[in-house]
Amino acid sequence: MNDKGKYQPLSYFQLMEVSLRELLVEKGILSEEEIAQEVEAMRNRGYERGSRVVAHAWRDPAFKGRLLQNATQACEELGLEIPGLKLLVVENTRDVHNAIVCTLCSCYPRLLLGIPPDWYKSRNYRSRMVREPREVLAEFGLVISEKTQIRIHDSSADMRYLVLPMRPAGTESWSEDRLAELVNRDCLLGVAVPKGPKD
Amino acid sequence: MAAARFKPGEKVRVRKAFPLGHVRTPYYIRGHTGEVERVCGAFANPEELAQMRDGLPPQPLYRVRFLQREVWPDYRGNPADVVEVEIFQHWLEPA
Numbered sequence: 001m002n003d004k005g006k007y008q009p010l011s012y013f014q015l016m017e018v019s020l021r022e023l024l025v026e027k028g029i030l031s032e033e034e035i036a037q038e039v040e041a042m043r044n045r046g047y048e049r050g051s052r053v054v055a056h057a058w059r060d061p062a063f064k065g066r067l068l069q070n071a072t073q074a075c076e077e078l079g080l081e082i083p084g085l086k087l088l089v090v091e092n093t094r095d096v097h098n099a100i101v102c103t104l105c106s107c108y109p110r111l112l113l114g115i116p117p118d119w120y121k122s123r124n125y126r127s128r129m130v131r132e133p134r135e136v137l138a139e140f141g142l143v144i145s146e147k148t149q150i151r152i153h154d155s156s157a158d159m160r161y162l163v164l165p166m167r168p169a170g171t172e173s174w175s176e177d178r179l180a181e182l183v184n185r186d187c188l189l190g191v192a193v194p195k196g197p198k199d
Numbered sequence: 200m201a202a203a204r205f206k207p208g209e210k211v212r213v214r215k216a217f218p219l220g221h222v223r224t225p226y227y228i229r230g231h232t233g234e235v236e237r238v239c240g241a242f243a244n245p246e247e248l249a250q251m252r253d254g255l256p257p258q259p260l261y262r263v264r265f266l267q268r269e270v271w272p273d274y275r276g277n278p279a280d281v282v283e284v285e286i287f288q289h290w291l292e293p294a
Contacts, residue, residue, distance in 0.1 A: 086239070086240070103225050104223060130225075130270075130282050132274075133280070134275070146276070148277065149277055149279040149280055149281070150267075150276065150277065151282075152280075152282045153282075153283050154282060154285070155285070156223050156225055156286070157242065157245065157260055157285035157287065159260075159262070159285055
């Protein structure tokens with residue numbers, strides 16, 4: 001929003017949103033309260049669900065196998081309902097580093113990670129991440145060894161992605177909750193890696 | 200749904216076409232050759248959905264893996280670096 005304290009007329013899409021919302025309420029399909037609750041829920045959704053999926057996979061190899069095979073079903077096992085989300089989980093290893101971008105717009109697994117950060121939607125990230133990923137990752141403070149293969153996933157159509165980072169050394173006895181705290185949003189997108197006690 | 204023409208591991212080329220309208224095939228990948236990484240299933244055709252039509256029958260969607268050095272001749276980094284893009288079947292031809 002270009003809000004300089006001046007009155008701004010509604011844009012085309014803002015006007016469409018208001019009209020649709022008012023019609024839905026007027027026809028009794030949704031109530032004002034339900035809409036407000038959903039907006040609130042969307043706003044409050046963070047990346048904690050994504051972190052939990054990763055921490056669970058670290059501690060349970062069988063679950064990890066199912067997660068890589070069919071991520072949507074595996075998330076449902078954890079009680080995470082992600083209706084309509086065609087989720088793919090890509091695994092980082094010693095030899096492969098994965099990262100996510102949507103070059104066309106800003107597709108993002110909101111149901112697991114909440115609202116995307118502004119940089120994810122920026123033209124800079126979207127255009128350069130497929131062109132010079134090593135340079136972009138270095139700007140995030142993540143230097144990937146020349147020996148490691150980088151796989152960039154362009155979320156260009158119906159699938160959504162989550163990176164399964166490597167479990168840091170020295171966390172072998174950690175609980176799921178403690179592990180989940182190591183996994184922030186950037187780790188789930190592949191622009192950072194979790195830091196353990198030995199890093 | 201339309202049958203899937205390509206299998207994982209098969210070489211495919213992205214059509215170098217520039218139709219008007221809402222297209223989910225990024226410009227930078229058009230004309231390039233890659234390898235099918237997996238078949239994602241079939242989804243309503245977004246080009247049709249954008250015209251307020253039903254997008255049916257669903258079109259097979261693939262993830263295609265491209266070598267970065269093939270997409271960007273001056274690419275710096277590991278020669279094995281890849282970019283993987285989701286592409287609908289009608290944008291692919293055998294390579």
